[in-house]
Amino acid sequence: MDHIPIKVGKNLKSIRKSRDLSLDKLAELTGVSKAMLAQVERGDSNPTISLLWKIANGLRISVTTLIAEETPQVTLVRFGELEPITEEEEGYKAYPLFPFDAKTHFEVYTVTVEPGCSHQSEPHQEGVEEFVIVTQGALDLQIGDEAYAVEQGDAVRFNADQGHIYVNRSDRPAWLQVIIRYPF
Amino acid sequence: MDHIPIKVGKNLKSIRKSRDLSLDKLAELTGVSKAMLAQVERGDSNPTISLLWKIANGLRISVTTLIAEETPQVTLVRFGELEPITEEEEGYKAYPLFPFDAKTHFEVYTVTVEPGCSHQSEPHQEGVEEFVIVTQGALDLQIGDEAYAVEQGDAVRFNADQGHIYVNRSDRPAWLQVIIRYPF
DNA sequence: AATAATCGTATATTATATTGTACAAAATAA
DNA sequence: TTATTTTGTACAATATAATATACGATTATT
Known part of the structure; x- marks a missing residue:
């Protein structure tokens, strides 16, 4: 499996966990089957662009967030x-x-x-x-x-x-x- | 067909034309079959994220460029x-x-x-x-x-x-x- | 403690993505 | 003008994405 579906899976799982959502709940939010979401998270399947779109929309994030690769002062204005x-x-x-x-x-x-x-x-x-x-x-x-x-x-x-x-x-x-x- | 594969197709065709590339040449550059590239351009098929990645890499652009939507002149948010x-x-x-x-x-x-x-x-x-x-x-x-x-x-x-x-x-x-x- | 609900995973089936090949039309070369 | 090459599209075969359902393990409820 190519590296990018693996990356997508990691990003998705991370977002889902941070929102404390189950796969069931995420399936509801996104209109994508639970089994597919699990496959995507595990990097076992290579999602189509429409599927990523559905996921991103369901989570109110951009597709770019799902495919983003990692790359880390404070200014206080009074x-x-x-x-x-x-x-x-x-x-x-x-x-x-x-x-x-x-x-x-x-x-x-x-x-x-x-x-x-x-x-x-x-x-x-x-x-x-x-x-x-x-x-x-x-x-x-x-x-x-x-x-x-x-x-x-x-x-x-x-x-x-x-x-x-x-x-x-x-x-x-x-x-x-x-x-x-x-x-x- | 969902709107996003159609958008991807338009963006891809526009980029390919602006570089004066044939589908054959693009297939060489990207490692994606000519027939698939044609389907993607026409919005007849819903590409996987890996396929978009291959296309983007072959063209030395980001995936985001392929999925980008035009922004309207004025957007009013209520x-x-x-x-x-x-x-x-x-x-x-x-x-x-x-x-x-x-x-x-x-x-x-x-x-x-x-x-x-x-x-x-x-x-x-x-x-x-x-x-x-x-x-x-x-x-x-x-x-x-x-x-x-x-x-x-x-x-x-x-x-x-x-x-x-x-x-x-x-x-x-x-x-x-x-x-x-x-x-x- | 027993029962019910929820969870992520496995599996079989269906839908569709992706490829290789053939083709006709258009463009280019001779 | 004719022959050859290039182009994008159509089609069938193969691979895989996506779904519905079942399952065992875990968690929540009674």
Whole structure:
């Protein structure tokens, strides 16, 4: 048996054990037969890509997690020590939590948008993506010609090579977590 | 036929064409039969993980590249539609906002930790980093032998190849944004 | 302690992945 | 133009993936 079905088996067993799931339970979650799951875990069978997909979906993980091979400081950021980036619009502030770095190729901000404030972002270079999570309040997000009402707890991912505008039409401040990912 | 073998077929054909390779040549490079390669490209067959591995190796690409899905221009995620991942600890829930993808190499969760709850995460593979932002409440984060008090608005970045424990000792729920970044 | 439920594994059966080969159409060489 | 080579597809044979079911061992319940 090739090495990769063995690796898949180890990864799967490890995940299953960490979640304290029986093969029966996993069969329920994934729609794959218990006997097949056992074979896969033991590296006795070479699963098809659809089967791995079913397993990954049932476990709410990605297929990549199942095929991943092994390859091991702590940074604590205090909000009170962050110096916000402000713009001409008084009601928009961006607190840089994690700066861009060559390894991750993304940066993370906490952003606040006061009631009535509207903030326009210029298009980034092609390939840049933004992930916006509204952790408090609500936001209207205009991306190109479309407008999206983003409620508390909701999240949006979009290509940031389009102009986009953050608008807070509510009467409470909006708090966002923003991840900006740059292409390699 | 499931959608993923169809996706694999499209990706493979696209790569092969971009390199101006015939099926015969690809069969030579990969050690997979020409007939099978044709079936895979047409989405007529559901390849095993070993077969994908052989194809990827022959082409000097990763398996992930073969299974990658295109991302839409804008993805809006509604919190109310998310199915949380729960574990044996009753008070810990992880809502998957953005799943892992071959391009970004990270996944994003909203996590809730109820008062008094303690959640242990097994060490990830080496090279995996976690970014944890506390957007509501407070958290004690134990990483290896160290403990960190993380207040609202604070954030932590750490290598997730160490065991780590989320503990909510306060009397309010803690809400976190968690980014898990996997090495390329 | 006895009984029931659960667990992972073994086995036989069915479904399908994978190969080798043949073929017709298209492309290339003479 | 004709002959040859290359290409992707069709098909049958072989190998193996995936399932349903049964089983013995272990755990949980009565």
